[in-house]
Amino acid sequence: MSHRSKTKSTDTGVAEELWQQFRAARTASLREPHGWLTLTSLQWLDETCAAMEIVPGLWSATGDRACLTASTDDGLTELRTGRRVAGTVTAVLDDEESLFWVSHGGKDGDRIVVELARRAGRYAIRTRDAESPTLTGFTGVPVFGYRPDLVLEGRFEPYPAPLVEPIRTAHPAVQARHTGVGDVVFALPSLPEGPREVRLRAARDDTGSLSITFHDATNGSTTALWRRLTTPPPAPDGAVVLDFNRAINYPSAFTPFGTCPMPVSSNTVDAPIEAGERQPTGIGPAR
Structure with a gap:
């Protein structure tokens, strides 16, 4: 094995170990007594x-x-x-x-x-x-196996001003608003036709991290109807890393009593993203 191959294998091993720690923390948070x-x-x-x-x-x-x-x-x-x-x-x-x-x-x-x-x-x-x-009865959230090929480099393109638009939520009686601060642009690999550029609208939290709520082609079969991905704050030049292994379900995937926001209409990926959390089984509603 070449030095470069060893380095890449080591990097992947470290990344997967960090993902396992992320999964353990996620499971612990879902087990909170009044979560x-x-x-x-x-x-x-x-x-x-x-x-x-x-x-x-x-x-x-x-x-x-x-x-x-x-x-x-x-x-x-x-x-x-x-x-x-x-x-x-x-x-x-x-x-x-x-x-x-x-x-x-x-x-x-x-x-x-x-x-x-x-x-x-x-x-x-x-x-x-x-x-x-x-x-x-909770035993954990089903997840896809770790996919190093779905840890992707992208770029953040901020809007001149925040874009506020109405959105639906998991509860039909509740409407909400999404405040978009820019687009995250990346190439989705492993497609039969080759990599495809994807553009998703992002919100920003108090830490500067970006939050992306999205649909993809796995929804309703192997995954819930939509999921959320949080990225670290973008670099000064706009570079950002999207680790889809860390895509998680909203609470509405587990319970009919959630009022979770749906994605904006443009945040639909017409290809499967087989990484991150899968459809919960044996708990909550069938969504």
Whole structure:
């Protein structure tokens, strides 16, 4: 074996080991006691105080404020203060914000956490049950084998100004917006006709990393209906690395109670990207 071949093999081995560490961290995050695998309901709040399923108390939303009325016998604990709810408590969220508001049930009163969320101007509550069968039966997310050929070099082409456009989400009642900051351009290899240039719209997070939500030809068969890839921040010259081995599912692949954003219409790759997370099996909805 030549020195160059040994170096390439070593580099691939190190990259695969780092990917295994990434997968271990991803699995650990999904196993969190009140993480995405624990969602058991999503219920919208109206102006009239009303009882909800699974959780005690009376719930409502008026204007920009959500309200909960309960007695100490209901066993609800406000997570911010650690006190039992006795009377009425309120919370105000901006759109797209969420709050782990109260908990109840179980030996220590914290089995079920009630998340307050505001989506498209409406308030909803989601219950997160630490004993949800989706969590207790979780054995990991199926993934494709490591593909060094799908660690790709690309370039980031920023827009003169952010591009905001409406998008759909996993929940038909919730609309959202995508703020694109530029295109990521790369060549997709291993196609019968040869490499093909692909252009995908990206958003940017607070760390400068790029987030790309995309469709590809595996969706609905071996993978969920869409996936997400996060890249490191681009270099000053726009160079960026896309490691599709790190493509992950949105929570909506595991649960029907997600409100996850769909890709913008242009982010469709009409070829299979057989790397990263596959369609979850045995948990959540068939998506």
